[in-house]
Amino acid sequence: EDQVTQSPEALRLQEGESSSLNCSYTVSGLRGLFWYRQDPGKGPEFLFTLYSAGEEKEKERLKATLTKKESFLHITAPKPEDSATYLCAVFQTGANNLFFGTGTRLTVIP
Amino acid sequence: NAGVTQTPKFQVLKTGQSMTLQCAQDMNHEYMSWYRQDPGMGLRLIHYSVGAGITDQGEVPNGYNVSRSTTEDFPLRLLSAAPSQTSVYFCASSYARDKGYTFGSGTRLTVV
Numbered sequence: 170e171d172q173v174t175q176s177p178e179a180l181r182l183q184e185g186e187s188s189s190l191n192c193s194y195t196v197s198g199l200r201g202l203f204w205y206r207q208d209p210g211k212g213p214e215f216l217f218t219l220y221s222a223g224e225e226k227e228k229e230r231l232k233a234t235l236t237k238k239e240s241f242l243h244i245t246a247p248k249p250e251d252s253a254t255y256l257c258a259v260f261q262t263g264a265n266n267l268f269f270g271t272g273t274r275l276t277v278i279p
Numbered sequence: 280n281a282g283v284t285q286t287p288k289f290q291v292l293k294t295g296q297s298m299t300l301q302c303a304q305d306m307n308h309e310y311m312s313w314y315r316q317d318p319g320m321g322l323r324l325i326h327y328s329v330g331a332g333i334t335d336q337g338e339v340p341n342g343y344n345v346s347r348s349t350t351e352d353f354p355l356r357l358l359s360a361a362p363s364q365t366s367v368y369f370c371a372s373s374y375a376r377d378k379g380y381t382f383g384s385g386t387r388l389t390v391v
Contacts (some may be wrong), residue, residue: 211385269323
């Protein structure tokens with residue numbers, strides 16, 4: 170069964186402590202992998218799209234990478250304002266929509 | 280630009296009542312969709328539209344109807360509310376279904 174799995178479910182970091190979030194997928198015919206940020210009580214906010222293995226995208230303290238089986242969202246020297254839930258989603262050949270993982274809830278402690 | 284606007288932000292319904300969740304976008308996006316978000320589950324697609332006059336079902340369409348008479352608006356109708364429809368509902372739009380979506384701020388619905 171096609172699946173998108175995000176780990177860990179929750180992550181607590183000290184300010185400045187770099188780490189990575191994982192999104193593994195088993196869908197066939199990947200056409201795109203998406204990262205979103207969601208703050209409490211708000212809708213997801215688009216961060217990145219990755220289309221092929223080896224591709225990398227960066228935005229401020231965030232860097233997303235993609236392999237044939239997973240994607241990583243690296244957070245370098247995080248700040249408290251980076252606290253949010255990070256969602257991963259995939260779009261596969263023949264699909265009508267994005268398929269979302271359940272997210273990683275990141276808390277950055279000052 | 281306002282982006283994607285959803286109303287209302289909060290709603291409480293009694294079982295069996297009907298209502299319409301409104302969604303409007305001002306980005307001239309062809310693709311629009313409705314998702315529901317429940318604790319411990321990923322966002323799940325209810326219905327989607329690839330343009331005015333064209334709609335189709337997603338993963339969890341039962342109990343919901345949609346229509347798309349204009350590019351801008353994509354309302355979601357609950358026909359006869361059930362407690363299982365208690366959720367947070369998000370509307371999203373994009374210029375293509377395989378591109379980054381812009382989401383609204385959500386409607387938190389409680390059915391009692």
